[in-house]
Amino acid sequence: MHIQIDNFSMYYEMMGSGIPVLLIHGYPLNHAMWAAQISALAEHARIIAPDLRGHGDSQPAAAPMGDPKTYSMDLHAGDCASLLDALGITEPVVVAGLSMGGYIAFSFLRRYPQRVAGLILAATRPGSDTPEAKTNRQQAIEAARQSGIEAVVEAMLPKMLAPITYENRPQIVEKVAAIIRKTSLEAVVGDQRGMMERPDSTPLLPEIHVPALLIHGADDQIIKPDEMENMQAAIPTSWLHILQDAGHLVNLEQPEKFNGAVRNFLAKLA
Numbered sequence: 001m002h003i004q005i006d007n008f009s010m011y012y013e014m015m016g017s018g019i020p021v022l023l024i025h026g027y028p029l030n031h032a033m034w035a036a037q038i039s040a041l042a043e044h045a046r047i048i049a050p051d052l053r054g055h056g057d058s059q060p061a062a063a064p065m066g067d068p069k070t071y072s073m074d075l076h077a078g079d080c081a082s083l084l085d086a087l088g089i090t091e092p093v094v095v096a097g098l099s100m101g102g103y104i105a106f107s108f109l110r111r112y113p114q115r116v117a118g119l120i121l122a123a124t125r126p127g128s129d130t131p132e133a134k135t136n137r138q139q140a141i142e143a144a145r146q147s148g149i150e151a152v153v154e155a156m157l158p159k160m161l162a163p164i165t166y167e168n169r170p171q172i173v174e175k176v177a178a179i180i181r182k183t184s185l186e187a188v189v190g191d192q193r194g195m196m197e198r199p200d201s202t203p204l205l206p207e208i209h210v211p212a213l214l215i216h217g218a219d220d221q222i223i224k225p226d227e228m229e230n231m232q233a234a235i236p237t238s239w240l241h242i243l244q245d246a247g248h249l250v251n252l253e254q255p256e257k258f259n260g261a262v263r264n265f266l267a268k269l270a
């Protein structure tokens with residue numbers, strides 16, 4: 001379904017009833033990365049899974065304030081809040097984000113603390129970019145500008161999955177490649193610039209008082225397990241699940257275990 005949000009038409013999927021769970025996808029992806037969660041978790045909650053601006057079936061649109069080419073984490077978080085407003089969802093929601101979706105979840109929590117009933121943070125980190133990470137993002141922007149989305153597929157795909165998945169599960173590899181190919185160049189550039197500028201959310205962690213479920217793949221090549229362990233230690237109300245045979249896209253590589261952890265978490269919240 002599409003809905004007009006500020007200056008663009010946003011695509012989202014919504015299914016089920018009960019406590020609202022907002023699923024925020026990572027970079028350079030869209031709601032389809034949550035396909036194995038949307039229908040399975042809709043038996044327990046009202047699942048809302050948007051495509052962020054410029055991703056999947058959501059239109060690319062310049063940021064209306066600040067640098068128009070930068071999709072800041074605050075901009076994406078504001079779009080998610082506008083979506084909830086447009087859907088008439090005023091009660092607190094569970095905010096779930098994977099990787100960049102997690103960076104956006106931190107921004108959502110900072111901006112709208114009263115709208116958050118719980119957090120699910122998958123394969124993400126609270127810290128901001130190192131100088132080296134910023135340089136890598138600048139190079140990724142240049143490569144995408146020169147060679148288009150295939151440069152992004154080539155650079156990201158092998159890192160996003162566990163080596164065991166990449167080598168043995170071609171259907172997953174193809175599915176992720178197809179998802180990446182639906183990302184606009186505006187979003188590739190905008191997200192990279194937004195992530196480059198994101199603030200350090202580490203000081204926020206001890207202030208988190210809502211229940212927080214942390215899920216990580218043991219073979220994640222982008223976020224190391226100790227980053228998630230340190231985050232778990234810093235959030236007083238959190239639990240960490242590390243899933244074997246899963247990389248960065250832990251929800252897609254181990255959907256049953258991932259969904260099981262989320263179901264238990266939602267039962268605790270209820």
Ligand code: MLT
Pocket residue numbers: 025026027028098099100101195222248
């Ligand atoms: C993601 O999966 O969202 C990105 O890899 C996060 C990042 O580039 O920091």
